[in-house]
Amino acid sequence: MSDFHTELAQLVFPHVARTPEDFYRQYPPRDLPPGAKVTRFAPSPTGFVHIGSLMTTLVDSRVARQSGGVYFLRIEDTDKKREQDRSVEQIVQNLNNFGLTPDEGVVQIDPIGEVGAYGPYTQSERVEIYETFAKFMIAQGKAYPCFCTEDELDRLRKDQEAQGAKPGYYGPWAKWRNASLAQVKAELDAGNRPVIRIRAPYPNESRVRFHDIIKGDLDMPANDQDVVLVKSNSLPTYHFAHIVDDRLMHVTTVIRGEEWLPSAPLHLQTLEFLGFPMPDYAHVAPIAKMEGSSKRKLSKRKDSEANVMYYYEAGYPAQSVMEYLLNLANSAFYDWRKANPDQPYSEFPFVLEDMGVAMPLFDLVKLNDISKDIIATYNAERVYQEGLAWAEQYDHKLASLMKAEPGYSIAVFNVERNTPAPRKDIATWSDIERACGFYFDELFNQSIAVDGYPMPKFAAADIAGILDHVRSFDPATPKDAWLDDMRGLAERLGFARDAKTFKKNPGVYKGHFGDVMMVVRVALTGRTNTPDLYEILQTYGNVRINQRIDKAIDDGQNEA
RNA sequence: GCUCCAUUCGUCUAGAGGCCCAGGACGUGGCCCUCUCAAGGCCAAAACACGGGUUCGAAUCCCGUAUGGAGCACCA
Numbered sequence: 001m002s003d004f005h006t007e008l009a010q011l012v013f014p015h016v017a018r019t020p021e022d023f024y025r026q027y028p029p030r031d032l033p034p035g036a037k038v039t040r041f042a043p044s045p046t047g048f049v050h051i052g053s054l055m056t057t058l059v060d061s062r063v064a065r066q067s068g069g070v071y072f073l074r075i076e077d078t079d080k081k082r083e084q085d086r087s088v089e090q091i092v093q094n095l096n097n098f099g100l101t102p103d104e105g106v107v108q109i110d111p112i113g114e115v116g117a118y119g120p121y122t123q124s125e126r127v128e129i130y131e132t133f134a135k136f137m138i139a140q141g142k143a144y145p146c147f148c149t150e151d152e153l154d155r156l157r158k159d160q161e162a163q164g165a166k167p168g169y170y171g172p173w174a175k176w177r178n179a180s181l182a183q184v185k186a187e188l189d190a191g192n193r194p195v196i197r198i199r200a201p202y203p204n205e206s207r208v209r210f211h212d213i214i215k216g217d218l219d220m221p222a223n224d225q226d227v228v229l230v231k232s233n234s235l236p237t238y239h240f241a242h243i244v245d246d247r248l249m250h251v252t253t254v255i256r257g258e259e260w261l262p263s264a265p266l267h268l269q270t271l272e273f274l275g276f277p278m279p280d281y282a283h284v285a286p287i288a289k290m291e292g293s294s295k296r297k298l299s300k301r302k303d304s305e306a307n308v309m310y311y312y313e314a315g316y317p318a319q320s321v322m323e324y325l326l327n328l329a330n331s332a333f334y335d336w337r338k339a340n341p342d343q344p345y346s347e348f349p350f351v352l353e354d355m356g357v358a359m360p361l362f363d364l365v366k367l368n369d370i371s372k373d374i375i376a377t378y379n380a381e382r383v384y385q386e387g388l389a390w391a392e393q394y395d396h397k398l399a400s401l402m403k404a405e406p407g408y409s410i411a412v413f414n415v416e417r418n419t420p421a422p423r424k425d426i427a428t429w430s431d432i433e434r435a436c437g438f439y440f441d442e443l444f445n446q447s448i449a450v451d452g453y454p455m456p457k458f459a460a461a462d463i464a465g466i467l468d469h470v471r472s473f474d475p476a477t478p479k480d481a482w483l484d485d486m487r488g489l490a491e492r493l494g495f496a497r498d499a500k501t502f503k504k505n506p507g508v509y510k511g512h513f514g515d516v517m518m519v520v521r522v523a524l525t526g527r528t529n530t531p532d533l534y535e536i537l538q539t540y541g542n543v544r545i546n547q548r549i550d551k552a553i554d555d556g557q558n559e560a
Numbered sequence: 561g562c563u564c565c566a567u568u569c570g571u572c573u574a575g576a577g578g579c580c581c582a583g584g585a586c587g588u589g590g591c592c593c594u595c596u597c598a599a600g601g602c603c604a605a606a607a608c609a610c611g612g613g614u615u616c617g618a619a620u621c622c623c624g625u626a627u628g629g630a631g632c633a634c635c636a
Binding site: 042043044046076078079081082146148150153164166167168195197215218219220221225227228230231232233235237238239242257258259260261262263264283285286288290294295296297327328331332334335338356357358359360361363365366368369370372376416420421422423424425435483486487498499512513514515516517518520521522527528529530531532533534 | 561562563564565566567571572573574584585586587594595596597598599600627628629630631632633634635636
């Protein structure tokens with residue numbers, strides 16, 4: 001360390017009195033079991049939470065928790081121009097919605113509050129820390145102030161373009177790289193604020209080799225750009241801030257989007273200049289969608305399904321989204337789930353190394369399939385509660401119907417549920433109305449008013465005969481006996497006892513057993529596709545059965 | 561332009577030189593079951609981007625080509 005660099009550091013940061021050692025003391029190593037991983041989700045509060053971020057966060061939490069470590073949330077709000085109101089609240093809310101509440105960091109809203117001994121967890125509140133480390137780097141000769149204006153930088157770029165030189169601020173083009181103390185002092189005295197740039201070795205033909213947990217062994221050219229570490233407004237850039245924070249917060253495993261891979265050499269260089277140990281890196285491929293015939297990253301602007309709120313509003317249980325994402329992250333999850341149907345997903349032994357290296361396409365159809373399977377494992381009470389919680393926010397009418405008749409609603413959700421092969425017809429809570437709406441009188445009446453009854457064309461007397469017979473349904477009758485009874489009725493009315501018999505002699509019969517049942521189904525539900533009729537009758541009870549039959553016969557006569 | 565990264569059925573993927581004329585799942589089609597659906601069971605169609613090497617042997621290793629992606633800010 002020369003006197004020159006020490007003086008330069010003092011000149012730029014006269015107000016910074018603390019040293020890196022002070023902060024090392026303030027943030028001692030974490031007391032964790034051997035092998036424990038510390039991970040973080042570090043979003044910038046610039047809008048909604050992206051589904052890709054949610055996957056990365058899920059990975060963060062799995063890696064940390066299953067190793068007995070810590071997963072925390074850090075807000076990277078160093079770009080005040082792009083910051084958006086209530087973004088932090090949204091982030092925290094979404095993490096809570098999906099069951100990914102961090103161990104440390106900003107975890108509560110209203111009022112905003114954070115927990116943990118390694119804070120503050122919001123970068124704009126850590127300026128003193130960054131300045132301390134920036135001052136240290138200047139004193140070490142590893143960084144320097146630069147007073148170039150935007151115009152100067154523009155001109156630089158144009159000159160380089162004209163000469164066919166590599167663009168950027170580096171080596172011979174770095175005007176302030178070797179400025180004198182007097183030059184710096186003159187600018188400072190004139191009231192100009194510098195940026196702090198790293199002093200990258202130049203020329204630098206060396207390669208940097210490192211191991212990425214997901215990508216494997218990487219070999220890239222070393223950094224030779226004098227990248228900005230601290231902006232002229234005193235806030236750090238991402239490159240500098242995350243390095244300092246991850247060191248002080250003792251992050252062991254940096255899991256982040258693949259878009260950071262190209263700047264990894266810069267990060268490694270910064271780490272080295274600062275004398276920090278190298279954390280493990282894992283770069284996650286982004287989630288893509290198909291546009292025309294080519295893949296592209298899900299875009300915040302263009303794709304509503306990029307926003308995690310989309311899944312919440314659509315009524316996907318958090319578990320469905322998490323398990324779909326886990327599937328995308330580790331395809332072995334599928335086999336594990338099949339072998340362990342009753343375990344929470346958090347028991348799955350997640351392997352970071354096994355994450356796919358290419359961009360996966362988001363598949364809504366598969367999400368739906370997974371979600372149907374998951375909801376099929378829920379009992380009726382849970383469907384009622386989670387469905388109601390969703391409806392209270394997004395479907396007030398359904399919510400009020402469910403609240404008016406909780407016992408009946410639960411009975412409805414119990415139809416074909418307590419069986420070895422539960423019904424799989426709802427993927428999202430918003431499917432409840434489509435799948436179960438007819439059970440509720442108000443929704444039933446509405447659908448009849450709009451669409452009428454899709455009643456098969458049989459003689460009115462036959463239809464009335466069938467329906468009148470159903471009035472005397474006895475809930476104590478076992479299902480097989482009831483079906484036998486209905487089959488007998490069908491034959492008495494001149495219908496075949498089954499479809500095969502009918503097909504052999506179609507001319508002899510009015511129709512077959514299935515047609516008779518369809519008359520009952522349509523009268524009771526207004527639809528041709530429903531769950532098991534016997535269970536519907538059980539669920540309705542005799543009062544509702546008779547009301548529906550009355551209405552069907554009335555409406556039938558009005559029509560005729 | 562430069563630098564990285566990637567490429568197995570439509571989709572997610574398994575695959576660490578012989579177990580692969582490539583396995584599973586979703587989707588699709590067919591059949592079975594069946595009071596209609598939803599399921600479930602069975603069956604089927606469906607892929608190693610291309611070209612060169614290395615090797616007795618390559619989806620797997622190497623080199624090109626093509627295609628896709630990311631990055632090259634006082635944004636993260």
